[in-house]
Ligand SMILES: [Zn+2]
Ligand SMILES: [Zn+2]
Ligand SMILES: [Zn+2]
């Protein structure tokens with residue numbers, strides 16, 4: 655189906671830059687089309703068609719209506735029909751079904767949320783620590799990735815970066831999307847020396863889908879020359895106070911904004 659509808663779509667590409675045409679669209683007197691950015695790049699007196707050298711004379715409103723009205727299916731299988739000129743952007747950055755990519759630089763894995771989680775343990779051999787919500791636990795960390803699994807099956811990814819001038823930047827995100835209105839908070843404490851203790855509170859976000867980047871780093875622990883940093887972590891899931899829910903099976907997520915109600 656997609657192959658059929660994608661056939662011959664090059665006629666809707668700009669003849670100068672070969673990108674899909676989107677309004678506004680210009681044409682030469684012979685009827686070759688060029689896109690707005692190619693049109694605007696040329697000074698008015700040099701606006702000649704790259705194909706036939708005829709003057710580029712006018713906007714083509716008919717072609718603009720055509721490119722806006724031809725809708726194509728999304729390659730990730732979401733229900734949306736997308737204009738050809740918007741398809742690449744939708745599939746790369748907007749589609750709710752677009753795959754997750756592994757955050758490890760150089761690793762090119764992409765897949766569903768559940769496949770990504772399997773990949774973390776099977777391929778990267780990251781250890782998983784189980785924890786109970788709202789109960790503080792200690793985690794000995796060295797630079798790298800660590801998985802934390804809550805009682806409801808939700809998995810969090812903690813990354814401690816290699817040391818920089820200020821220390822180790824640490825980030826913590828949920829691997830699975832967190833539904834709208836669902837708040838998961840976390841406190842992380844550590845001690846630099848006897849008598850010192852520092853705690854950071856944070857509302858957790860989830861793993862970014864398109865670039866695999868973790869949410870921004872949220873705290874820095876001092877450099878450790880030898881041994882591990884011991885972090886004392888408490889994760890509170892706002893939903894758990896409201897109701898019990900069984901969310902232990904990792905399905906493909908049809909809808910990122912699914913709530914559990
Ligand atoms: Zn162009
Ligand atoms: Zn032309
Ligand atoms: Zn889509």
Ligand SMILES: [Zn+2]
Nearest residue numbers: 756758761763
């Ligand atoms: Zn990977």
